[in-house]
Amino acid sequence: MRLAVIGAGSWGTAIAKLASANASVGLWTRRAELAMDINTDRENAEYLPGVRLPYQITATTGLTRAVNGAAAVLVAVPSHGYRDVLEKARGLIPTSIPVISLAKGIEVSTGLRMSEVTLDVLDGHDPNRVGALSGPNLSEEIMQGQPAATVLSMPDRRVCREIQSILGTPRFRVYTNPDLIGVEVAGATKNVIALAAGVALGMGFGMNTMAGLATRGLAEMTRLGVVLGGEALTFGGLAGVGDLMATCGSPSSRNHQVGYQLGQGHKIGEITTGMKTVAEAVRTTEAVLQLAARHGVEMPIAEAVGRILYQGETVQEAMKRLMDRVPTQEGHGIVA
Missing domain, CATH: 1.10.1040.10 (N-(1-d-carboxylethyl)-l-norvaline Dehydrogenase; domain 2)
Known part of the structure; x- marks a missing residue:
């Protein structure tokens, strides 16, 4: 099983580490030096210092490399940059692959939620496989191993449950909710x-x-x-x-x-x-x-x-x- 995480900030890096317990992860970042640091030092010292990242995570500046072969794509960039990043990924993500937003925002210019932006950018993508992950998820606490919970929403409930099982760990409880x-x-x-x-x-x-x-x-x-x-x-x-x-x-x-x-x-x-x-x-x-x-x-x-x-x-x-x-x-x- 392989997942792609687009965005190597604190939450993107944290979710990549959580997912790495059950899958290999391609972690995309814009910056070559950050990708090199993660791959060499096994740490994102800028956004998540002190957290050891397993070798199941491979950082890259290439979107093609990040999403190629991924069973799901998690987009962990701020809402104001969400559309721009997805436009760069257009044509790289098969229409049946789940795309999950980790951003908690609304696009100012359109008033669209991130799942709506996803469908607006990725023409022909299956709307039942576009979702969101949200909840009380402070990255530092989760990386310290403190018990936490989140909620995953996607119209395709079977796929939602599959991703739920991948992201969940003994200390990170993932619930599902059909109300996207x-x-x-x-x-x-x-x-x-x-x-x-x-x-x-x-x-x-x-x-x-x-x-x-x-x-x-x-x-x-x-x-x-x-x-x-x-x-x-x-x-x-x-x-x-x-x-x-x-x-x-x-x-x-x-x-x-x-x-x-x-x-x-x-x-x-x-x-x-x-x-x-x-x-x-x-x-x-x-x-x-x-x-x-x-x-x-x-x-x-x-x-x-x-x-x-x-x-x-x-x-x-x-x-x-x-x-x-x-x-x-x-x-x-x-x-x-």
Whole structure:
């Protein structure tokens, strides 16, 4: 069994190592020096330092070499670069081979989820074999051997179960969920709410504020997901509340880091300048707000994040606006 992982960042490298327990893995990177370091030193010192990579993983800068003979292709590049990479792979991936997105974002220019981008780029690809992997998956913790879980979604349930068995390990539990829309929307929108939670912590607020933001943020995530065709229950699972809890509470999350620094008074330009990989929420927030406006979905927390990121509103002003809103009935369940 052979798998291809496109993208050798922290999560791409981590998923390659997990998969290497049951398959050989072709790991694609743009950079020749990174491929050489991985193949020679058996370590991705830039993105996942201290983690020994087995010889079942072969890094390469050639997409043809990476995907040739692969039983499945996992795409682990940020959402803003997803289309560009897949266009380079067009014609290299047979239409029946499963393609799974690991990116948690929405394409800003089109409003498409990553599975939709996949089908848009790979003409004629089997839509039942395009999916997504999402959940509370902080790479460093997983590579330390800490128990973790994720969710895999794909319309072809038989193939989904096959990939589930390849990616799962004794300490990495892979669940399946047929709700691809919900899984993808949950993964993308939680980044926005996690950034808001980071802002609150950076401002010096405690767990009451965090809990309120996360809970009401989950309601916003769910409202949008349901309108787009997802299932409300998905947002109460690993892709939704699970990922939200991990990202809101972890300093190692890039979205959390950006929010925290914004809360400390730094400007978004100076924050992103020093980042190797820009947090998904910095771009995805715009796409989320566009979708919400198009479908008439109220997302006040996401709107506050958007004003901070794109309009220069201070975090103090944004928080005041949120707290000045007229309280309504919470309702029954997270979709209220």
